[in-house]
Amino acid sequence: MSDLRTNMVLGAVLSAALFTVGLGVVTPRFFPDHIPTKPGFAVDIPADIAGPSAKPAAEAADNPPDWGTVLPKADVAAGQATTAICQACHNFSSAGTNMIGPGLYGVLGRQPGSHPGFAYSQAMIDFGKKQPVWDYDHIYEFIKGPQAYLPGTKMTYAGLKDPQARINVIAYLHTLGSNLPVPKPKGGA
Numbered sequence: 068m069s070d071l072r073t074n075m076v077l078g079a080v081l082s083a084a085l086f087t088v089g090l091g092v093v094t095p096r097f098f099p100d101h102i103p104t105k106p107g108f109a110v111d112i113p114a115d116i117a118g119p120s121a122k123p124a125a126e127a128a129d130n131p132p133d134w135g136t137v138l139p140k141a142d143v144a145a146g147q148a149t150t151a152i153c154q155a156c157h158n159f160s161s162a163g164t165n166m167i168g169p170g171l172y173g174v175l176g177r178q179p180g181s182h183p184g185f186a187y188s189q190a191m192i193d194f195g196k197k198q199p200v201w202d203y204d205h206i207y208e209f210i211k212g213p214q215a216y217l218p219g220t221k222m223t224y225a226g227l228k229d230p231q232a233r234i235n236v237i238a239y240l241h242t243l244g245s246n247l248p249v250p251k252p253k254g255g256a
């Protein structure tokens with residue numbers, strides 16, 4: 068084999084190897100590891116009938132809070148600060164500008180998937196047919212783990228796990244042109 072040919076063969080082997088290594092590095096970006104563990108919408112199944120795939124106790128306990136109680140106490144400024152993460156994709160001003168994600172001014176109380184000029188996923192459009200309003204509970208569940216909650220959503224954000232941080236963000240969203248009233252505290256508190 069001539070030197071040139073040897074070089075070509077070695078070159079081909081090397082690029083194949085590099086390509087394979089490269090794939091290993093790149094692929095996880097396209098196939099993020101937050102594949103929903105349970106398809107469909109979150110449904111509260113009592114732990115005793117849920118079986119082995121039941122959510123861990125700590126997560127199961129993360130039900131939406133009593134908004135009438137937590138909203139007046141929430142830290143709106145902290146919520147606004149947390150939305151720095153969201154601002155990579157969302158605009159919060161009354162201009163309602165669409166970016167990677169839809170403008171979020173007034174999102175609390177509006178129909179999911181309805182902001183003009185934004186190309187929503189089919190999953191979000193279908194969700195809006197079943198759930199006509201982004202209320203406190205649904206935003207709380209959605210931003211905790213968008214893809215787990217709404218498989219097929221275009222919102223490729225891993226989720227805001229901390230319950231209090233989510234409450235604060237929602238309290239901030241409530242100040243942005245929301246038409247939803249703060250409910251009365253439950254249980255006569």
Ligand code: HEC
Nearest residue numbers: 153156167168169179180182187188191220221222223224
């Ligand atoms: C990586 C980009 C990205 C980040 C970060 C992100 N979002 Fe989104 N968001 C999107 C996209 C894209 C959509 C549209 C989803 C669809 O069509 O399925 C969306 C949709 C939404 C919706 C539904 C809006 C509507 O009009 O129905 C809400 C509410 C929302 N995001 C809140 C948030 C909040 C709060 C944060 C920060 C905690 C956040 N998002 C972070 C990209 C992002």
